[in-house]
Amino acid sequence: MSFEKIRDPRRVRHWKGDMECDYIYTAGIAGEKFFTTIRDKAKLLATRCAKCKITYLPPRIYCERCQASLDNWIEVPKTGTIETFTTVHMDNNGAPLSKPITLAFIRIDETDGGLIHEIGGTKPEALKIGMRVEAVFQSKSKRTGALTDIKYFKPV
Protein backbone atom coordinates (compact mmCIF):
# COMPACT_ATOMS: atom_id res chain seq x y z
CA MET A 1 0.00 0.00 0.00
CA SER A 2 1.33 3.39 -0.94
CA PHE A 3 1.09 6.50 1.15
CA GLU A 4 2.29 8.70 -1.65
CA LYS A 5 0.07 11.75 -1.90
CA ILE A 6 -1.30 12.83 -5.24
CA ARG A 7 -0.55 16.53 -5.31
CA ASP A 8 -2.30 17.32 -8.59
CA PRO A 9 -5.84 15.95 -8.32
CA ARG A 10 -6.39 16.43 -12.04
CA ARG A 11 -4.03 13.50 -12.65
CA VAL A 12 -6.60 11.01 -11.49
CA ARG A 13 -9.87 12.87 -11.33
CA HIS A 14 -10.18 14.81 -14.55
CA TRP A 15 -9.82 14.39 -18.25
CA LYS A 16 -9.26 17.50 -20.26
CA GLY A 17 -11.35 17.88 -23.38
CA ASP A 18 -11.65 20.48 -26.10
CA MET A 19 -14.67 21.22 -28.16
CA GLU A 20 -13.18 22.24 -31.48
CA CYS A 21 -15.99 24.20 -33.04
CA ASP A 22 -15.24 25.94 -36.29
CA TYR A 23 -18.06 27.36 -38.31
CA ILE A 24 -18.73 29.67 -41.16
CA TYR A 25 -21.69 31.98 -40.69
CA THR A 26 -23.87 33.04 -43.60
CA ALA A 27 -24.50 36.77 -43.63
CA GLY A 28 -27.73 36.17 -45.53
CA ILE A 29 -29.57 38.34 -48.03
CA ALA A 30 -29.82 41.33 -45.70
CA GLY A 31 -26.33 41.02 -44.24
CA GLU A 32 -24.70 40.64 -47.64
CA LYS A 33 -26.38 43.74 -49.02
CA PHE A 34 -25.54 45.73 -45.87
CA PHE A 35 -21.86 44.79 -45.85
CA THR A 36 -21.23 45.03 -49.61
CA THR A 37 -22.72 48.54 -49.52
CA ILE A 38 -20.41 49.48 -46.66
CA ARG A 39 -17.46 48.01 -48.55
CA ASP A 40 -18.22 49.55 -51.93
CA LYS A 41 -19.90 52.84 -51.02
CA ALA A 42 -19.17 53.50 -47.33
CA LYS A 43 -22.89 53.88 -46.74
CA LEU A 44 -25.35 52.37 -44.26
CA LEU A 45 -28.50 50.65 -45.49
CA ALA A 46 -31.60 49.89 -43.49
CA THR A 47 -34.96 48.24 -44.20
CA ARG A 48 -38.28 49.73 -43.22
CA CYS A 49 -41.64 48.32 -42.21
CA ALA A 50 -44.12 51.04 -43.20
CA LYS A 51 -46.93 49.35 -41.29
CA CYS A 52 -45.08 49.22 -37.96
CA LYS A 53 -43.11 52.41 -38.67
CA ILE A 54 -39.88 50.64 -37.71
CA THR A 55 -36.59 51.11 -39.55
CA TYR A 56 -34.28 48.16 -39.03
CA LEU A 57 -30.55 48.62 -38.71
CA PRO A 58 -28.92 46.08 -38.92
CA PRO A 59 -31.33 45.47 -41.79
CA ARG A 60 -33.53 42.41 -41.95
CA ILE A 61 -35.75 41.07 -44.73
CA TYR A 62 -38.60 40.60 -42.29
CA CYS A 63 -40.31 42.67 -39.61
CA GLU A 64 -39.99 41.24 -36.11
CA ARG A 65 -43.20 42.94 -35.01
CA CYS A 66 -45.66 41.98 -37.81
CA GLN A 67 -43.78 39.17 -39.60
CA ALA A 68 -44.09 40.94 -42.97
CA SER A 69 -41.44 40.56 -45.68
CA LEU A 70 -39.41 43.74 -46.06
CA ASP A 71 -37.88 44.92 -49.33
CA ASN A 72 -38.02 48.63 -48.72
CA TRP A 73 -34.29 49.47 -48.57
CA ILE A 74 -33.25 52.96 -47.59
CA GLU A 75 -29.95 54.70 -47.17
CA VAL A 76 -29.55 56.20 -43.69
CA PRO A 77 -27.02 58.72 -42.36
CA LYS A 78 -23.70 57.59 -40.93
CA THR A 79 -24.36 59.72 -37.87
CA GLY A 80 -26.04 58.84 -34.62
CA THR A 81 -26.30 59.35 -30.87
CA ILE A 82 -24.49 57.49 -28.10
CA GLU A 83 -27.20 55.72 -26.13
CA THR A 84 -24.78 54.04 -23.76
CA PHE A 85 -21.04 53.29 -23.59
CA THR A 86 -18.46 51.35 -21.60
CA THR A 87 -14.70 51.17 -21.38
CA VAL A 88 -13.70 47.52 -21.23
CA HIS A 89 -10.55 46.53 -19.36
CA MET A 90 -10.48 42.79 -20.10
CA ASP A 91 -10.17 40.83 -23.32
CA ASN A 92 -12.51 38.06 -24.37
CA ASN A 93 -10.43 35.49 -22.51
CA GLY A 94 -10.73 37.42 -19.25
CA ALA A 95 -7.13 38.70 -19.32
CA PRO A 96 -6.36 42.40 -18.71
CA LEU A 97 -6.26 44.52 -21.86
CA SER A 98 -3.06 46.53 -22.15
CA LYS A 99 -5.09 49.13 -23.99
CA PRO A 100 -8.72 49.35 -22.76
CA ILE A 101 -11.34 49.58 -25.50
CA THR A 102 -14.34 51.90 -25.40
CA LEU A 103 -17.52 50.48 -26.91
CA ALA A 104 -20.86 52.21 -27.37
CA PHE A 105 -24.31 51.51 -28.65
CA ILE A 106 -24.93 54.17 -31.26
CA ARG A 107 -28.53 54.82 -32.24
CA ILE A 108 -28.17 55.60 -35.94
CA ASP A 109 -30.17 58.60 -37.15
CA GLU A 110 -33.48 57.95 -38.92
CA THR A 111 -33.55 54.34 -37.66
CA ASP A 112 -34.91 52.40 -34.70
CA GLY A 113 -31.71 50.39 -34.50
CA GLY A 114 -28.04 51.13 -34.46
CA LEU A 115 -24.63 49.55 -34.06
CA ILE A 116 -22.40 48.49 -31.20
CA HIS A 117 -18.99 49.81 -32.07
CA GLU A 118 -15.74 51.31 -30.88
CA ILE A 119 -15.44 54.98 -30.07
CA GLY A 120 -12.30 56.74 -31.27
CA GLY A 121 -10.94 60.21 -31.79
CA THR A 122 -11.66 61.26 -28.22
CA LYS A 123 -10.87 60.38 -24.63
CA PRO A 124 -13.31 58.05 -22.81
CA GLU A 125 -13.61 60.65 -20.02
CA ALA A 126 -15.13 63.08 -22.53
CA LEU A 127 -17.98 60.74 -23.49
CA LYS A 128 -21.55 61.34 -22.45
CA ILE A 129 -24.85 59.63 -23.16
CA GLY A 130 -26.56 61.69 -25.85
CA MET A 131 -23.32 62.70 -27.59
CA ARG A 132 -23.44 62.95 -31.38
CA VAL A 133 -21.04 60.71 -33.33
CA GLU A 134 -20.35 59.65 -36.91
CA ALA A 135 -18.86 56.56 -38.52
CA VAL A 136 -15.25 56.70 -39.70
CA PHE A 137 -14.72 54.18 -42.50
CA GLN A 138 -11.53 52.39 -43.42
CA SER A 139 -9.97 53.51 -46.68
CA LYS A 140 -11.57 51.71 -49.61
CA SER A 141 -8.63 49.36 -50.30
CA LYS A 142 -8.77 48.08 -46.73
CA ARG A 143 -12.50 47.37 -46.65
CA THR A 144 -13.48 43.69 -46.73
CA GLY A 145 -17.23 43.75 -46.24
CA ALA A 146 -17.34 43.40 -42.44
CA LEU A 147 -18.32 45.47 -39.43
CA THR A 148 -14.64 46.40 -39.06
CA ASP A 149 -14.92 48.37 -42.34
CA ILE A 150 -16.10 51.02 -39.92
CA LYS A 151 -12.92 51.88 -37.97
CA TYR A 152 -14.83 53.52 -35.15
CA PHE A 153 -17.35 56.26 -34.42
CA LYS A 154 -16.01 59.69 -33.49
CA PRO A 155 -17.69 62.75 -31.98
CA VAL A 156 -18.99 65.32 -34.47
Next chain:
Amino acid sequence: MTVAIVGVGYTDVRSTTPDVSFKESMFEAAVKAYEDAGVNPRKDIGSFITAAEDYYEGYSIFDEFVPDQLGAVLRPVCTVGGDGLLGLITGAMQIETGVFDVVAVEAHSKASDILTLENIMTFAFDPVYNRAFDAHPFFVAGLEMRRFMHETKTSREQCAEVVVKNRRNAIDNPAAVYPAKITVDDVLNSEVIAEPLTRSDVSQMADGTYVIVLASEKKAKKLSDKPIWMKGLGWCSDTPWLESREWGSTVYTHLAKERAYKMAGITNPRKQIDFAEVDDWFSYKELQHIAALGLCEKRKAGKLLQKGSFNRDGQTPVNVSGGRFGVGNLLEASALQSVLECVLQLRSEAGKRQIKDATTAVAQSWRGVPTGTGCVAVLSNEL
Protein backbone atom coordinates in the same frame (compact mmCIF):
# COMPACT_ATOMS: atom_id res chain seq x y z
CA MET B 1 -56.14 22.61 -12.07
CA THR B 2 -53.10 23.96 -10.23
CA VAL B 3 -49.79 22.08 -10.30
CA ALA B 4 -47.85 21.73 -7.05
CA ILE B 5 -44.25 21.23 -5.98
CA VAL B 6 -44.30 18.14 -3.78
CA GLY B 7 -40.60 17.38 -3.42
CA VAL B 8 -37.23 19.14 -3.48
CA GLY B 9 -33.77 17.63 -3.45
CA TYR B 10 -30.42 19.37 -3.72
CA THR B 11 -26.74 18.94 -3.19
CA ASP B 12 -24.54 21.29 -1.19
CA VAL B 13 -23.49 24.26 -3.28
CA ARG B 14 -19.71 24.38 -3.52
CA SER B 15 -17.14 26.51 -5.35
CA THR B 16 -15.63 23.34 -6.86
CA THR B 17 -16.64 19.67 -6.86
CA PRO B 18 -13.56 17.74 -7.98
CA ASP B 19 -14.74 14.57 -6.25
CA VAL B 20 -18.08 13.99 -7.98
CA SER B 21 -19.21 13.96 -11.61
CA PHE B 22 -22.28 15.92 -12.66
CA LYS B 23 -24.11 12.59 -12.96
CA GLU B 24 -23.34 11.71 -9.36
CA SER B 25 -24.53 15.15 -8.19
CA MET B 26 -27.75 14.67 -10.14
CA PHE B 27 -28.18 11.23 -8.59
CA GLU B 28 -27.78 12.67 -5.08
CA ALA B 29 -30.29 15.48 -5.66
CA ALA B 30 -32.74 13.13 -7.38
CA VAL B 31 -32.71 10.55 -4.56
CA LYS B 32 -33.33 13.31 -2.01
CA ALA B 33 -36.15 14.85 -4.06
CA TYR B 34 -37.92 11.52 -4.62
CA GLU B 35 -37.58 10.75 -0.91
CA ASP B 36 -38.99 14.18 -0.03
CA ALA B 37 -41.94 13.64 -2.38
CA GLY B 38 -42.43 10.01 -1.37
CA VAL B 39 -42.32 8.74 -4.94
CA ASN B 40 -40.55 5.88 -6.71
CA PRO B 41 -39.01 7.22 -9.94
CA ARG B 42 -39.37 3.87 -11.69
CA LYS B 43 -43.07 3.60 -10.95
CA ASP B 44 -44.59 6.95 -10.02
CA ILE B 45 -42.85 9.59 -12.16
CA GLY B 46 -44.29 9.90 -15.65
CA SER B 47 -41.78 12.26 -17.26
CA PHE B 48 -38.34 13.74 -16.57
CA ILE B 49 -37.10 17.17 -17.67
CA THR B 50 -33.66 18.74 -17.40
CA ALA B 51 -32.78 22.35 -18.15
CA ALA B 52 -29.32 22.55 -19.66
CA GLU B 53 -27.17 24.26 -22.27
CA ASP B 54 -24.73 22.06 -24.21
CA TYR B 55 -21.79 24.47 -24.11
CA TYR B 56 -21.96 24.79 -20.33
CA GLU B 57 -21.94 21.01 -20.09
CA GLY B 58 -19.15 20.22 -22.53
CA TYR B 59 -21.24 17.68 -24.42
CA SER B 60 -23.00 17.82 -27.75
CA ILE B 61 -26.61 16.65 -27.48
CA PHE B 62 -26.40 16.76 -23.67
CA ASP B 63 -29.96 15.38 -23.40
CA GLU B 64 -28.56 11.92 -23.99
CA PHE B 65 -26.49 12.07 -20.80
CA VAL B 66 -29.27 12.53 -18.26
CA PRO B 67 -31.59 9.50 -18.04
CA ASP B 68 -29.58 6.95 -16.00
CA GLN B 69 -28.81 9.04 -12.90
CA LEU B 70 -32.41 10.32 -12.66
CA GLY B 71 -34.05 6.91 -12.74
CA ALA B 72 -35.35 7.81 -16.18
CA VAL B 73 -33.91 5.11 -18.46
CA LEU B 74 -36.53 3.80 -20.90
CA ARG B 75 -38.92 6.60 -19.87
CA PRO B 76 -40.11 9.90 -21.37
CA VAL B 77 -37.19 12.37 -21.01
CA CYS B 78 -36.47 15.74 -22.55
CA THR B 79 -34.09 18.63 -22.05
CA VAL B 80 -35.13 22.25 -22.23
CA GLY B 81 -32.51 24.62 -23.59
CA GLY B 82 -33.26 27.23 -20.97
CA ASP B 83 -33.02 27.96 -17.28
CA GLY B 84 -34.42 25.76 -14.51
CA LEU B 85 -37.59 27.80 -14.22
CA LEU B 86 -38.41 27.18 -17.88
CA GLY B 87 -37.89 23.48 -17.11
CA LEU B 88 -40.30 23.76 -14.20
CA ILE B 89 -42.90 25.56 -16.31
CA THR B 90 -42.54 22.88 -19.00
CA GLY B 91 -43.12 20.24 -16.33
CA ALA B 92 -46.26 22.02 -15.12
CA MET B 93 -47.58 22.13 -18.68
CA GLN B 94 -46.92 18.42 -19.18
CA ILE B 95 -49.02 17.76 -16.08
CA GLU B 96 -51.73 20.13 -17.33
CA THR B 97 -52.09 17.94 -20.45
CA GLY B 98 -53.40 15.19 -18.20
CA VAL B 99 -50.93 12.68 -19.63
CA PHE B 100 -48.69 12.69 -16.54
CA ASP B 101 -49.56 13.25 -12.90
CA VAL B 102 -45.97 13.37 -11.53
CA VAL B 103 -43.01 15.00 -13.32
CA ALA B 104 -39.40 15.52 -12.14
CA VAL B 105 -37.40 18.61 -13.19
CA GLU B 106 -33.63 18.95 -12.85
CA ALA B 107 -31.00 21.66 -13.34
CA HIS B 108 -27.39 21.82 -12.24
CA SER B 109 -24.17 23.74 -12.53
CA LYS B 110 -20.74 22.17 -12.87
CA ALA B 111 -19.22 25.55 -13.61
CA SER B 112 -15.91 24.55 -12.05
CA ASP B 113 -15.37 22.17 -14.97
CA ILE B 114 -15.64 24.99 -17.52
CA LEU B 115 -12.18 26.29 -18.39
CA THR B 116 -13.19 28.95 -20.92
CA LEU B 117 -16.48 30.49 -19.76
CA GLU B 118 -15.71 33.84 -21.43
CA ASN B 119 -15.31 32.11 -24.79
CA ILE B 120 -18.62 30.31 -24.39
CA MET B 121 -20.34 33.62 -23.61
CA THR B 122 -18.72 35.35 -26.58
CA PHE B 123 -19.90 32.44 -28.73
CA ALA B 124 -23.45 33.34 -27.69
CA PHE B 125 -23.12 36.68 -29.51
CA ASP B 126 -24.23 37.38 -33.05
CA PRO B 127 -21.14 36.39 -35.06
CA VAL B 128 -21.54 39.05 -37.73
CA TYR B 129 -22.41 42.13 -35.67
CA ASN B 130 -21.31 41.52 -32.08
CA ARG B 131 -18.17 39.37 -32.06
CA ALA B 132 -15.79 41.78 -33.77
CA PHE B 133 -14.15 43.18 -30.64
CA ASP B 134 -11.46 41.73 -28.40
CA ALA B 135 -13.47 42.70 -25.33
CA HIS B 136 -14.77 40.70 -22.41
CA PRO B 137 -18.38 39.59 -23.10
CA PHE B 138 -19.50 41.51 -20.02
CA PHE B 139 -19.18 44.64 -22.15
CA VAL B 140 -22.89 44.10 -22.77
CA ALA B 141 -23.48 44.30 -19.00
CA GLY B 142 -21.41 47.49 -18.84
CA LEU B 143 -23.56 49.02 -21.59
CA GLU B 144 -26.80 47.94 -19.91
CA MET B 145 -25.71 49.12 -16.47
CA ARG B 146 -24.74 52.61 -17.60
CA ARG B 147 -27.98 53.08 -19.52
CA PHE B 148 -30.05 51.78 -16.58
CA MET B 149 -28.31 54.13 -14.14
CA HIS B 150 -28.82 57.03 -16.56
CA GLU B 151 -32.53 56.40 -17.16
CA THR B 152 -33.42 55.75 -13.53
CA LYS B 153 -30.93 58.10 -11.84
CA THR B 154 -29.65 55.10 -9.89
CA SER B 155 -26.26 55.65 -8.27
CA ARG B 156 -23.23 53.43 -8.45
CA GLU B 157 -23.50 52.99 -4.67
CA GLN B 158 -27.11 51.81 -4.93
CA CYS B 159 -26.05 49.05 -7.35
CA ALA B 160 -23.27 48.04 -4.95
CA GLU B 161 -25.80 47.76 -2.10
CA VAL B 162 -27.34 44.77 -3.92
CA VAL B 163 -24.08 42.87 -3.53
CA VAL B 164 -23.73 43.90 0.12
CA LYS B 165 -27.31 42.81 0.90
CA ASN B 166 -27.23 39.46 -0.88
CA ARG B 167 -23.86 38.36 0.47
CA ARG B 168 -25.01 39.39 3.96
CA ASN B 169 -28.27 37.44 3.54
CA ALA B 170 -26.24 34.36 2.64
CA ILE B 171 -24.66 34.30 6.11
CA ASP B 172 -27.86 32.64 7.36
CA ASN B 173 -28.03 30.19 4.47
CA PRO B 174 -25.97 27.07 5.21
CA ALA B 175 -26.12 26.16 1.49
CA ALA B 176 -24.38 29.38 0.39
CA VAL B 177 -20.79 29.52 -0.86
CA TYR B 178 -20.12 33.28 -0.74
CA PRO B 179 -21.58 34.71 2.49
CA ALA B 180 -19.72 37.84 3.55
CA LYS B 181 -19.99 41.12 5.35
CA ILE B 182 -18.68 43.51 2.76
CA THR B 183 -19.11 47.23 2.22
CA VAL B 184 -20.17 49.39 -0.70
CA ASP B 185 -16.56 50.56 -0.94
CA ASP B 186 -15.34 46.99 -1.33
CA VAL B 187 -17.57 46.69 -4.39
CA LEU B 188 -16.65 50.08 -5.83
CA ASN B 189 -12.91 49.54 -5.33
CA SER B 190 -12.70 46.14 -6.96
CA GLU B 191 -11.15 45.66 -10.39
CA VAL B 192 -13.05 47.27 -13.27
CA ILE B 193 -14.24 44.92 -16.01
CA ALA B 194 -16.48 47.10 -18.19
CA GLU B 195 -17.16 50.53 -16.71
CA PRO B 196 -19.13 51.06 -14.53
CA LEU B 197 -19.19 47.29 -13.84
CA THR B 198 -16.53 45.96 -11.45
CA ARG B 199 -15.58 42.39 -10.66
CA SER B 200 -17.63 42.59 -7.44
CA ASP B 201 -20.73 43.58 -9.44
CA VAL B 202 -20.58 40.10 -10.98
CA SER B 203 -21.74 37.03 -9.06
CA GLN B 204 -19.17 34.26 -8.66
CA MET B 205 -19.61 30.77 -10.11
CA ALA B 206 -20.42 27.70 -8.05
CA ASP B 207 -21.52 24.07 -8.50
CA GLY B 208 -24.83 22.66 -7.33
CA THR B 209 -27.75 20.49 -8.42
CA TYR B 210 -31.50 20.71 -7.86
CA VAL B 211 -34.32 18.28 -8.53
CA ILE B 212 -37.93 19.28 -8.05
CA VAL B 213 -40.93 16.93 -8.17
CA LEU B 214 -44.23 18.29 -9.49
CA ALA B 215 -47.66 16.73 -9.16
CA SER B 216 -51.20 17.35 -10.34
CA GLU B 217 -53.60 18.93 -7.86
CA LYS B 218 -55.26 15.62 -7.06
CA LYS B 219 -52.00 13.72 -6.70
CA ALA B 220 -50.34 16.53 -4.71
CA LYS B 221 -53.02 16.37 -2.06
CA LYS B 222 -52.34 12.65 -1.65
CA LEU B 223 -48.55 12.91 -1.68
CA SER B 224 -47.85 15.99 0.41
CA ASP B 225 -49.11 17.76 3.49
CA LYS B 226 -47.23 20.92 2.46
CA PRO B 227 -47.67 21.25 -1.31
CA ILE B 228 -46.45 24.53 -2.81
CA TRP B 229 -48.81 25.62 -5.56
CA MET B 230 -47.60 27.05 -8.86
CA LYS B 231 -50.27 29.75 -9.10
CA GLY B 232 -48.93 31.83 -11.96
CA LEU B 233 -46.40 31.14 -14.70
CA GLY B 234 -44.96 33.32 -17.44
CA TRP B 235 -41.97 33.42 -19.71
CA CYS B 236 -40.84 35.73 -22.48
CA SER B 237 -38.02 36.40 -24.94
CA ASP B 238 -37.03 39.86 -26.12
CA THR B 239 -35.58 40.30 -29.62
CA PRO B 240 -32.14 38.67 -29.89
CA TRP B 241 -30.87 41.76 -31.72
CA LEU B 242 -29.03 43.87 -29.15
CA GLU B 243 -29.43 46.76 -31.59
CA SER B 244 -33.23 46.60 -31.34
CA ARG B 245 -33.48 46.35 -27.56
CA GLU B 246 -34.09 48.85 -24.84
CA TRP B 247 -30.80 48.95 -22.95
CA GLY B 248 -32.08 50.31 -19.64
CA SER B 249 -34.92 47.95 -18.74
CA THR B 250 -35.89 44.29 -18.91
CA VAL B 251 -39.04 44.02 -21.01
CA TYR B 252 -38.84 40.22 -20.93
CA THR B 253 -39.42 40.22 -17.15
CA HIS B 254 -42.16 42.80 -17.41
CA LEU B 255 -44.13 40.73 -19.93
CA ALA B 256 -43.48 37.38 -18.22
CA LYS B 257 -44.71 38.93 -14.99
CA GLU B 258 -47.91 40.28 -16.61
CA ARG B 259 -48.79 36.76 -17.69
CA ALA B 260 -47.87 35.13 -14.36
CA TYR B 261 -49.66 37.74 -12.23
CA LYS B 262 -52.80 37.54 -14.35
CA MET B 263 -52.90 33.77 -13.96
CA ALA B 264 -52.32 34.04 -10.20
CA GLY B 265 -54.73 36.95 -9.67
CA ILE B 266 -52.00 39.32 -8.50
CA THR B 267 -53.18 42.88 -9.01
CA ASN B 268 -51.16 44.62 -6.30
CA PRO B 269 -47.78 42.89 -6.13
CA ARG B 270 -46.43 45.11 -3.37
CA LYS B 271 -49.27 43.95 -1.11
CA GLN B 272 -49.83 40.42 -2.38
CA ILE B 273 -46.22 39.22 -2.81
CA ASP B 274 -44.61 38.48 0.56
CA PHE B 275 -41.07 37.97 -0.75
CA ALA B 276 -39.18 37.49 -4.01
CA GLU B 277 -36.20 35.58 -5.30
CA VAL B 278 -34.96 37.38 -8.42
CA ASP B 279 -32.07 37.03 -10.79
CA ASP B 280 -28.93 38.86 -9.66
CA TRP B 281 -26.30 37.77 -12.20
CA PHE B 282 -25.05 41.38 -11.97
CA SER B 283 -25.74 43.95 -9.25
CA TYR B 284 -27.81 46.31 -11.43
CA LYS B 285 -29.81 43.37 -12.79
CA GLU B 286 -31.51 42.78 -9.42
CA LEU B 287 -32.70 46.40 -9.40
CA GLN B 288 -34.03 46.10 -12.96
CA HIS B 289 -35.83 42.89 -12.09
CA ILE B 290 -37.35 44.27 -8.86
CA ALA B 291 -38.80 47.17 -10.85
CA ALA B 292 -40.03 44.95 -13.69
CA LEU B 293 -41.83 42.72 -11.18
CA GLY B 294 -43.75 45.76 -9.95
CA LEU B 295 -42.32 45.46 -6.42
CA CYS B 296 -41.66 49.20 -6.35
CA GLU B 297 -42.37 52.35 -8.29
CA LYS B 298 -40.54 52.67 -11.60
CA ARG B 299 -37.00 54.04 -11.18
CA LYS B 300 -37.13 53.71 -7.37
CA ALA B 301 -35.55 50.27 -6.90
CA GLY B 302 -32.06 51.56 -6.08
CA LYS B 303 -33.24 54.18 -3.63
CA LEU B 304 -35.59 51.76 -1.85
CA LEU B 305 -32.98 49.01 -1.71
CA GLN B 306 -30.59 51.45 -0.09
CA LYS B 307 -33.27 52.28 2.47
CA GLY B 308 -33.71 48.60 3.34
CA SER B 309 -37.11 47.95 1.72
CA PHE B 310 -35.81 44.68 0.21
CA ASN B 311 -33.92 43.49 3.28
CA ARG B 312 -35.08 40.40 5.09
CA ASP B 313 -37.09 42.60 7.48
CA GLY B 314 -38.13 45.08 4.78
CA GLN B 315 -41.40 45.64 2.92
CA THR B 316 -40.71 42.93 0.31
CA PRO B 317 -37.65 40.82 1.13
CA VAL B 318 -35.65 40.06 -2.03
CA ASN B 319 -33.10 37.24 -2.31
CA VAL B 320 -33.20 36.19 1.32
CA SER B 321 -31.33 33.07 0.15
CA GLY B 322 -28.41 35.26 -0.91
CA GLY B 323 -29.18 34.90 -4.61
CA ARG B 324 -26.41 34.33 -7.13
CA PHE B 325 -24.15 36.69 -5.18
CA GLY B 326 -24.42 34.87 -1.87
CA VAL B 327 -25.29 31.28 -2.77
CA GLY B 328 -23.17 31.27 -5.93
CA ASN B 329 -23.90 31.65 -9.63
CA LEU B 330 -25.22 28.29 -10.77
CA LEU B 331 -25.80 29.19 -14.43
CA GLU B 332 -29.13 27.66 -15.57
CA ALA B 333 -29.65 26.10 -12.11
CA SER B 334 -29.84 29.36 -10.15
CA ALA B 335 -33.48 29.61 -11.19
CA LEU B 336 -34.18 26.40 -9.28
CA GLN B 337 -32.16 27.71 -6.32
CA SER B 338 -34.66 30.59 -6.32
CA VAL B 339 -37.57 28.16 -6.44
CA LEU B 340 -36.03 26.07 -3.65
CA GLU B 341 -35.79 29.13 -1.40
CA CYS B 342 -39.46 29.95 -2.07
CA VAL B 343 -40.45 26.37 -1.25
CA LEU B 344 -38.43 26.25 1.99
CA GLN B 345 -39.81 29.62 3.11
CA LEU B 346 -43.40 28.72 2.23
CA ARG B 347 -43.05 25.39 4.05
CA SER B 348 -41.58 27.24 7.09
CA GLU B 349 -38.37 25.23 6.74
CA ALA B 350 -35.95 28.12 6.13
CA GLY B 351 -34.30 28.01 9.56
CA LYS B 352 -32.63 31.18 10.80
CA ARG B 353 -33.66 33.17 7.74
CA GLN B 354 -37.36 32.21 7.93
CA ILE B 355 -39.74 35.01 6.90
CA LYS B 356 -42.79 34.99 9.20
CA ASP B 357 -46.28 34.23 7.88
CA ALA B 358 -45.34 34.27 4.22
CA THR B 359 -47.95 32.78 1.90
CA THR B 360 -47.08 34.04 -1.58
CA ALA B 361 -43.71 34.40 -3.31
CA VAL B 362 -42.40 35.22 -6.75
CA ALA B 363 -39.38 33.58 -8.39
CA GLN B 364 -37.87 35.23 -11.46
CA SER B 365 -35.05 34.15 -13.76
CA TRP B 366 -32.77 35.48 -16.50
CA ARG B 367 -30.19 33.61 -18.56
CA GLY B 368 -27.31 36.11 -18.46
CA VAL B 369 -25.73 38.19 -21.24
CA PRO B 370 -26.47 38.49 -24.06
CA THR B 371 -29.89 36.90 -23.55
CA GLY B 372 -33.21 38.68 -23.25
CA THR B 373 -35.08 35.68 -21.91
CA GLY B 374 -36.57 35.11 -18.48
CA CYS B 375 -39.35 33.45 -16.53
CA VAL B 376 -41.61 34.36 -13.62
CA ALA B 377 -43.45 32.01 -11.25
CA VAL B 378 -45.87 32.90 -8.47
CA LEU B 379 -45.78 30.27 -5.74
CA SER B 380 -48.05 29.91 -2.73
CA ASN B 381 -48.72 27.58 0.16
CA GLU B 382 -52.45 28.31 -0.26
CA LEU B 383 -54.40 26.80 -3.11
